[in-house]
Amino acid sequence: MSGKRFPEEFKIEAVKQVTEKGHSLADVANRLGTTTHSLYAWIKRYGPEASHHQAKSDESDEIRRLKKELKRVTEERDIFKKSRGVLRKPVRLRYAFIRAHQAIWPVRLMCHVLDIHPSGYYAWVQHPDCHQERRRKYLLGRIKQFWLESGGVYGYRKIYSDLRDDGESCGINLVHRLMKQEGLTSQRGYRKPRSRGGSENIVAANKLARAFNPTEPNKSLVTDITYIKTHEGWLYLAVVIDLFSRRVIGWSMKSRITKELALDALLMAIWRRSPIDKILVHSDQGSQYTSHDWDNFLSQHDLEASMRRKDNCHDNAVAESCFQLLKRECIKRKTYSTREEARVDIFEYIEMFYNVKRRHSSNDQMSPVEYEKQYKEKLKSV
Structure with a gap:
């Protein structure tokens, strides 16, 4: 890089x-x-x-805190040393290690160190009379583990893909039934604030024409702006998405919805991609995208403008889908006191989860980064 x-x-x-x-x-x-x-x-x-x-505290409180921290670190170190050959083994072998050493260390601490969910372990150690019941409890523990790792946002389809990738053999309907019984659901719904229209200056034709699935990266980008509510007021987020992998390659967050907001997001995308050939940039007809500064920026960087038809959100469905996921899986779950608090949370969702970990149905249930990596590997093998 x-x-x-x-x-x-x-x-x-x-x-x-x-x-x-x-x-x-x-x-x-x-x-x-x-x-x-x-x-x-x-x-x-x-x-x-x-x-x-560095917080100032009483000397005795600091000593007690350090003793407690030293005990925890020492226990984690000993667990790591003892379980060095178990960390990369299947989950059931990690369960067996915990059961063999539960008299030495706390079960939940070992679960934390070995990266498994305690409910999965407790379901494994129980031995009901029915083999199917044992299998159901074990599978439920794995489901809870993957569901929690997603931040509580995955539904049964993506949990099913996680289970299959981890070597579990089960049916998607069983996963759906177990999650429904336990009340484990995907994060749903976020009502989008009504946007304000801008004056039209330079309007481009809809050259993208809903061709949302290019065959290679750096061919078609979509961009849009959304609103995030905080107690300080609105925080405006602009994103630029590569249609090939649905990866957010550019973003910007500001307290005002100006043309600089859109330009900074597109500039970040150009810096990260360094395109050689002409790229199509699709947007709506907001004032930020119909300004002369936007048109000049596209011309200077050899970018081609495309705009959705007026009052037709389906022409920019990919950007709308990205915002819907962001608000459903991240923003709706919290109440932000300040814009800065929202900025940190949104950055973590986009760069630490959405781009590198979140599965996308359009990417064969792979994350955008993994999908692009697979594409590059295919090109090398040709």
Whole structure:
């Protein structure tokens, strides 16, 4: 990824994933497609000073806290040392390890270290008379594990795909029935605020014509703007999506809905992709996209404009679908006090989950990053 440039807005939000969200430096760098050296430099430049994060406390309270932390770290270290050969084994072998060592360490701590859900373990250790009941409880534990790993947003179809990828043999109807019995559902619904129309300056034809499935990346992009409600007021989000993989390659968040909002999102997409050939950029007829600045930016970067027909949201269905998922799976679940709180959460959803982990039906149940990776591997093998 050397030679690529990232805007300051992207760097600030990336730093927060390490300093505020607690993700490891290597994990964040790998997911965002940058190097650990670059991310460390960003932290030195944009990260908070240590004095701002150190809370003053009573000496005895600090000693008790450190003793408790030392005990937890020591136990996790011992579990890792003891279970080094078990971590990459099937889940049932990790269950057996926990049962063999439950007199030494707490069960929930071992489940946390071995990355399994406690309910899956407890379902495994029970031995009901019926083999089908044992199988049902075991499968339910796995379902809960995958459902929680998705942040509680996956439905039965994507949970079924996770189970199959992990080697479980089961029917999709069984997964649906078990999730329904336990009340495990996908996150649904978010009412979109009514948008405001802008004056038309430069309107392009609908050249995309709903061709939402190009055969290669960097051919067709769609862009749009949505609203996120906070106690401080609206936060406006602009995104740019590559239609090939449905990956969000550009975004920008501001407190005002201006043409700079749309331009910054498209600029990030250009920086991340560095296109060589002409790309089609599809949008609505909002004032941000019909401005002369937008038209000049497209001309300078060899981009071709396309706009949906007026009052026809189906012409830009991919962007609408992306916003619907964002609001259903992330935003609706929380109430934001400030715009900054919403920015951090939305960045984490887009860059840490949606692009790199979330399965898409249009990508054969693969994430956008994995789908593009598979495409590149196919090109190399040809």
